[in-house]
Amino acid sequence: MKHPFVPSAKWYKLDYSSDIYPMSSTHTTMSIFRMSVEMRNYVDGENLTTALKDIMPRFPTFAVMLRRGFFRYYFDANENSPVAFPDDGLLLYRINQQINKRFLFRVQYYKKRISVDFFHGLCDGTGAMEFLKALIYRYLYECGEDLTEHGNIKIVEEQVPEYELEDSIKKYGSGFDMFGGVVGKMAGRNCFGIKGKRFKTPGYGLIQGYVKTDELKALAKSLDCTVTALIAGVALLAIAKTHVKDTENAELVAMIPINLRRFFPSQTVRNFTTLTKCYVNASKVEPTLEAYVKVCKQNLIDGLKDKEELRQKISVSALMATNKFLKYVPVFLKELGTKIGKLGTTKTKQTLIISNVGVVELPECVGKHVRRFGFNVNLSKKVPNNIGVVSYGGITSICFTRMLVGTDIEREFFSILREGGIIKEVEITSNLREIH
Numbered sequence: 001m002k003h004p005f006v007p008s009a010k011w012y013k014l015d016y017s018s019d020i021y022p023m024s025s026t027h028t029t030m031s032i033f034r035m036s037v038e039m040r041n042y043v044d045g046e047n048l049t050t051a052l053k054d055i056m057p058r059f060p061t062f063a064v065m066l067r068r069g070f071f072r073y074y075f076d077a078n079e080n081s082p083v084a085f086p087d088d089g090l091l092l093y094r095i096n097q098q099i100n101k102r103f104l105f106r107v108q109y110y111k112k113r114i115s116v117d118f119f120h121g122l123c124d125g126t127g128a129m130e131f132l133k134a135l136i137y138r139y140l141y142e143c144g145e146d147l148t149e150h151g152n153i154k155i156v157e158e159q160v161p162e163y164e165l166e167d168s169i170k171k172y173g174s175g176f177d178m179f180g181g182v183v184g185k186m187a188g189r190n191c192f193g194i195k196g197k198r199f200k201t202p203g204y205g206l207i208q209g210y211v212k213t214d215e216l217k218a219l220a221k222s223l224d225c226t227v228t229a230l231i232a233g234v235a236l237l238a239i240a241k242t243h244v245k246d247t248e249n250a251e252l253v254a255m256i257p258i259n260l261r262r263f264f265p266s267q268t269v270r271n272f273t274t275l276t277k278c279y280v281n282a283s284k285v286e287p288t289l290e291a292y293v294k295v296c297k298q299n300l301i302d303g304l305k306d307k308e309e310l311r312q313k314i315s316v317s318a319l320m321a322t323n324k325f326l327k328y329v330p331v332f333l334k335e336l337g338t339k340i341g342k343l344g345t346t347k348t349k350q351t352l353i354i355s356n357v358g359v360v361e362l363p364e365c366v367g368k369h370v371r372r373f374g375f376n377v378n379l380s381k382k383v384p385n386n387i388g389v390v391s392y393g394g395i396t397s398i399c400f401t402r403m404l405v406g407t408d409i410e411r412e413f414f415s416i417l418r419e420g421g422i423i424k425e426v427e428i429t430s431n432l433r434e435i436h
Contacts, residue, residue, distance in 0.1 A: 011067070012074065012075055013167075013321075014072070014073060015170070016169040017271050017273075017314075017317040018271055019072060019320040019321055019334075022066055022068075022121060023335045029094055029380075030094045030095065031121070031378055032092055032117045033092070033120060033128070033376060033388070034091070034118075034374070035116050035129055035131075037136060037370060037374075038374070039114065039370060040368075040369055041112065043113070045084055045086065047143050048107065048114065050142050051135055053081050053082060054142075059160075060165070061164075061165055061270055062103075063078050064076060064122075065103070066102075066104060071327065072321070072327075080101035080103070081101070082100075082101060083107075084114075085109075086109065087113070088108075090203040091203055091401065092204055092378060092379070092401065093202055095119065104121065105122065120378070121271075122270075123270055124272060125259075125273075126259055126261060126269075127270060127271070133360070134153055134155065136369075137153045137155065138156065140369055145365075147365050149363045150366075151363035153366070163266070163267050165269075165270070166266070166268050168264065168272040169317060172314055173312075173314040173318050174308065174312060174314070182312040182313060182316060185277075186275060188349040189349070190349065191250075191252065191253040191279075192239075192248075192250040192251055192253070192351050193351065193382055194243055194351060194404070194409070198403050198404055205402045205430075205431065205433035205434055206400070206401055206402075207402075207429070207430045208374060208399045208428070209414050210398075210427040211398065211423055211426050212396075213391050213395060215422055215423045215424065216230070216423065219417070219422040223289070223293045224297070225294075225296070226297070228256060228356045228389075229278075229296045229297040229300050231354055231356070232300075233278075233292035233296045234289065234413055235254060235352060235413060236278070236280045237412075237416055238410075238412035238413040239352070240252060240287060242409055242412050244282045249282075249283045250281070250283065251281045252279070252280045253279055253280075254296070254351065254354050255277050255349075255352070256276050256277065256303075256353075256356075257274075257275055257353070258273060258275065259273055260273055260274055274317060276303030277303065277350065278295070278299040278300065280296065289419070351383070353383060354386070354389070355387070355388050357375055357388070357390050360391065367393065373397060374397050375388030376399050379403050381403075384404050385402040385403075406434070
């Protein structure tokens with residue numbers, strides 16, 4: 001059987017930025033993130049499974065399994081039928097390849113919620129949201145809802161355009177100086193790491209805060225910054241207040257994934273992001289929201305102002321696939337080097353990750369069935385608390401995912417957010433992992 005988007009083969013390469021993801025996976029962890037949607041009615045599992053099967057031809061880059069070649073991992077066509085599972089409550093645990101029929105995403109449902117966990121080698125947050133929107137649309141169709149339009153949702157009746165399948169990392173990279181400044185900027189320097197008691201059993205903690213998007217934007221406007229800079233400033237200030245000692249010379253770093261589709265004409269559903277960072281030295285910056293946001297705002301401006309530097313960052317992320325030496329190193333040696341590199345240092349290069357996928361748009365016939373969205377960012381031992389942000393229908397969801405028992409950072413974050421009086425109310429939900 002020929003693969004639907006590779007004319008002469010049933011396999012294809014991971015995009016140029018994704019080689020690191022399978023090589024950094026272990027028996028208990030893999031690089032995954034979650035997109036979720038809260039519907040207004042209870043979810044029917046059978047209709048959801050049918051919808052999932054129906055949309056797969058529209059998303060050929062998701063209809064794959066991971067295989068290990070001699071020099072690189074690669075994707076092979078997966079001819080199995082995917083299944084939607086009841087949610088067992090364990091957040092972002094490793095996808096069981098046997099149970100999940102070798103697919104690299106996992107669809108689950110619980111009451112009114114649909115959740116999809118994605119292996120990062122498949123896609124970034126933008127591609128994941130396109131998949132979830134298509135799944136919602138087809139699910140409502142299977143439920144017999146009257147869908148008068150599909151808007152920007154990718155539907156099964158459409159042909160798959162080539163531009164959705166391109167490796168934009170490969171297309172827009174420009175090369176870079178191995179000893180130049182861009183490599184150092186992307187790697188960063190050692191910084192303050194969050195410490196605390198960790199869960200002993202599987203599963204992460206989840207606390208989601210829901211605020212009115214207009215109020216969040218009004219607060220950002222009052223501080224002359226973007227919503228992302230605001231959230232970064234609030235998060236780093238909350239960490240400084242709860243985890244940094246008064247005399248400690250602590251540099252706090254928020255790593256911010258950047259959607260490169262904002263800067264280059266790409267509509268790929270595969271990975272197309274880079275990273276920038278916000279640095280705040282807690283011993284040198286006044287512990288106020290205004291001061292922290294000012295620093296974060298300038299960091300984001302400096303990190304995104306130079307398009308040529310963005311091209312170089314793209315090339316750095318593709319290093320494993322493009323370097324004349326590394327591309328011909330056997331994959332088992334690359335894996336060994338990756339794991340030794342992780343074990344070789346106890347320091348971290350970022351305090352936390354903050355990823356904002358922006359505003360979700362749905363046509364009215366679909367949107368009336370949807371209440372809100374959620375976005376959970378993956379964790380690591382060195383970065384045990386991360387934030388995902390997504391907005392829909394006038395509500396912004398700020399999702400904290402953590403492997404720490406304590407919730408002091410989240411409490412402080414939402415307290416700071418409300419201090420100025422612009423944000424009048426925050427609705428908080430939790431999976432109550434801290435009391436299990």
